[in-house]
Amino acid sequence: QVQLQESGPGLVKPSETLSLTCTVSGGSISTYYWTWIRQAAGKGLEWIGHIYTSGSTFYNPSLKSRATLSIDTSKNQFSLKLTSLTAADTAVYFCAGFFLGSFDLWGPGTLLTVSS
Amino acid sequence: EIVLTQSPDFQSVTPKEKVTITCRASQSIGSSLHWYQQKPDQPPKVIIKYASQSISGVPSRFSGSGSGTDFTLTINSLEAEDAAAYYCHQSSSLPWTFGQGTKVEI
Numbered sequence: 079q080v081q082l083q084e085s086g087p088g089l090v091k092p093s094e095t096l097s098l099t100c101t102v103s104g105g106s107i108s109t110y111y112w113t114w115i116r117q118a119a120g121k122g123l124e125w126i127g128h129i130y131t132s133g134s135t136f137y138n139p140s141l142k143s144r145a146t147l148s149i150d151t152s153k154n155q156f157s158l159k160l161t162s163l164t165a166a167d168t169a170v171y172f173c174a175g176f177f178l179g180s181f182d183l184w185g186p187g188t189l190l191t192v193s194s
Numbered sequence: 195e196i197v198l199t200q201s202p203d204f205q206s207v208t209p210k211e212k213v214t215i216t217c218r219a220s221q222s223i224g225s226s227l228h229w230y231q232q233k234p235d236q237p238p239k240v241i242i243k244y245a246s247q248s249i250s251g252v253p254s255r256f257s258g259s260g261s262g263t264d265f266t267l268t269i270n271s272l273e274a275e276d277a278a279a280y281y282c283h284q285s286s287s288l289p290w291t292f293g294q295g296t297k298v299e300i
Contacts, residue, residue, distance in 0.1 A: 123238065123281055123292040139195075140291045172237050179244060179285045180228040184237035 080105035082173050082185035089191050096160040098183055100173030103154065107131060110175035112149065112156040117187075118169040120174065128176060129156055163192045197222055198282050200293035207300055213261055213269040215296045217282035222262045226286035229267045232295075233278045242267060274300050 086098040100112070114126040127137035129147040137145050141160070148158040160167060168191050175183035197220040205211055217227065226246040230238035239297040241249055242258035245265055269276055277300045282293040 122295045123283075125290045125292070135287050140289075174237075174288075176285075179226060180240045180283065181230070181238070182240060186237070187237055 080183055082175065082183055084171060084173050084185045084188040086171070086188050086190060088189065089193065090163055090188065091194050092135050092164055092192055094163055096158070096163055096167070096190060098158045098160075098171055098173075098188065098190075100155075100157070101155050102175075107151050107154045107156070109146070110177045112147075113174045113176050113181065114145075114147065115168040115172045115174055115181070116167075117172070118166075121169075124169075126160075126171075152182045154190070158173050168192045195289055196223060196284050196287060196291050198284055198291055200280075200282060200292035202296060204297045204299070207272055207298060209274055209300060210271050213272055213276075213298060215267045215280055215298075217260075217265040217267070219265075219284060219286075223284045223286035225261050226281045226284055227258075227260065227265045228285065229256075230283060231276075231278045232281065238281060239243050240257045258260065260284045262284050269298075272298075272300065276300070 081103050083101050086170045087152050108131045111127040111128040129135045135147050145161040170187040172187045173185045174181040199218045227245045229242040231241050232238040241252045246258045257268050259266050279295045279297045281295050
């Protein structure tokens with residue numbers, strides 16, 4: 079059974095860059111579109127972007143080019159970099175696997191707080 | 195970008211009641227509409243795919259219908275464990291988008 083686990087710093091200062099990694103275990107990193115989704119406290123879900131094992135990416139235009147996704151198939155990991163952080167980026171960040179239309183796999187989520 | 199609008203935002207119900215949540219898309223998305231259930235401090239879980247396709251392991255009291263721009267999630271005979279937020283999501287065109295969510299309280 080494929081499982082996902084996010085890892086990241088937890089607390090980042092405003093204007094700095096966030097780096098999050100998602101480790102895929104229990105299965106191959108191929109097949110899925112690997113995705114980042116975030117959720118501010120008490121709010122809904124926002125799709126950030128996805129990456130395929132070929133390296134092709136697509137980002138949510140709302141992030142105005144601040145997001146970059148990468149993938150390391152040798153380590154079964156994919157990553158998110160988000161630049162120029164503000165308090166509005168404070169949220170739980172989920173990594174997820176998208177397959178045949180829906181997000182079938184989810185990590186438990188990691189809380190990011192942007193604060194000085 | 196396709197905007198999904200759910201109604202209601204919040205619903206307080208009693209066990210065994212029937213719950214209906216609607217999701218309206220700003221343009222036609224065919225049947226590329228999926229429903230998720232999210233319980234507190236957990237990631238979402240897909241419960242209906244492509245508007246009406248059931249998911250293995252999801253109780254049969256959950257069902258979906260609709261196509262084009264109007265979709266419905268129905269929970270028949272609600273159980274206490276169904277207290278959660280429910281989100282619709284469209285995969286018709288990028289960027290993928292979600293509805294704002296419906297919180298079901300028991």
